Each structure stands twice: as structure tokens, then as C-alpha cells.
Amino acid sequence: xxxxxxxxxxxxxxxxxxxxxxxxxxxxxxxxxxxxxxxxxxxxxxxxxxxxxxxxxxxxxxxxxxxxxxxxxxxxxxxxxxxxxxxxxxxxxxxxxxxxxxxxxxxxxxxxxxxxxxxxxxxxxxxxxxxxxxxxxxxxxxxxxxxxxxxxxxxx
Numbered sequence: 377x378x379x380x381x382x383x384x385x386x387x388x389x390x391x392x393x394x395x396x397x398x399x400x401x402x403x404x405x406x407x408x409x410x411x412x413x414x415x416x417x418x419x420x421x422x423x424x425x426x427x428x429x430x431x432x433x434x435x436x437x438x439x440x441x442x443x444x445x446x447x448x449x450x451x452x453x454x455x456x457x458x459x460x461x462x463x464x465x466x467x468x469x470x471x472x473x474x475x476x477x478x479x480x481x482x483x484x485x486x487x488x489x490x491x492x493x494x495x496x497x498x499x500x501x502x503x504x505x506x507x508x509x510x511x512x513x514x515x516x517x518x519x520x521x522x523x524x525x526x527x528x529x530x531x532x
Contacts, residue, residue: 380524381409381490383481383515384459389496389528391462396526397494398463408468409488410459412452413480414445445474478514485521493521496528 382397384390394410401408449472456470471488473480485493497512516523 377404377406377491379409379488379490380404380406380492380494381411381481381485381488382494383411383413384456385412385496386455387496387528391459392528393494393496393526394459394463397524398465398468400492400494400524406491408463408465409471409484409490410456410468411471411473411481411484412456413477413484414448414452414472414474415477415480449474477511478518481511481515482519482521485519490521492524493519494524494526496526 380397380401382394382401384394398408400406452472453470456472460466460468460470471484473484475483481493481495484490493515495512495515497510512523512525516525
């Protein structure tokens with residue numbers, strides 16, 4: 377295994393996914409690629425919940441336009457670079473893609489010849505899984521590249 381792609385969202389558990397994926401890559405002497413997928417720009421600018429603004433500690437973006445793809449791309453790169461700094465390795469590559477989450481993750485992994493994809497598995501209510509599906513489940517069903525799934529469910 378020479379390349380590990382870590383797919384990250386803005387959920388606060390993304391730090392756990394990044395740290396776990398980085399430890400895996402480090403143990404194998406593999407290259408690391410951090411990936412974030414921009415799917416629906418309106419998701420980022422919601423007045424109810426903004427995943428960028430909600431991820432405290434990682435994103436201090438200053439004046440960024442969240443209503444444009446370019447602004448979202450800049451904010452996403454900033455988020456990935458903050459993660460790279462947190463992991464303490466400047467050789468980590470960062471990548472932002474646009475599109476449907478699962479398809480974009482699989483395509484990016486193929487394009488960059490990743491040997492393993494690291495994903496977090498968020499706990500969701502069963503009804504949400506039926507209605508909108510799980511990104512991790514979709515990647516699992518359609519990927520030919522091995523997955524390393526990090527459970528991020530809160531423990532009681």
C-alpha cells in the first residue's frame with residue numbers, strides 16, 4: 377500500500393478520521409491524500425447549520441464567500457491545510473472535488489491510484505439511512521478499492 381486517501385467532511389469527527397487514516401498510512405510508509413467533496417453549495421450557506429462555520433478549531437476563514445464554488449473551494453482547501461498542519465506532515469497532498477459524494481470519492485481515489493480509502497461512518501437514524509442513504513455505504517457498494525472505515529458514533 378503506497379497511497380492512502382482520507383475522505384473528510386466538516387463534521388467534528390473528521391479529526392478522528394484524519395488522525396486514524398494518517399496513523400494507518402504512517403505505519404505502512406504510504407503517501408497521504410486528504411480529500412473533501414463539495415456537493416451542494418446551499419448546504420454550506422444554510423442559516424440553520426453551516427458545516428464550515430460549525431467546525432470550530434479548524435476553520436477560521438475570514439471573509440470567504442460561501443455562496444460561490446470558488447469561495448467554497450478556498451474554504452475547503454483551508455480546512456484541509458489546517459488538517460495537514462494538525463497532522464504535522466507537510467508532504468500530505470490535499471484535494472477538493474465537486475459532485476456527488478460517493479461517486480467523487482471513488483473517482484478521486486481511482487484518478488490518484490489510491491490503494492485504500494479511509495472514511496468515517498457517522499451514526500444516523502435508521503430512517504435517514506433509508507431516505508438519503510449513507511455515503512460510506514455507497515462507497516462500500518461501488519468501490520473496487522479497499523476501504524478502511526473509522527466508526528465515529530458517539531459512545532454512551
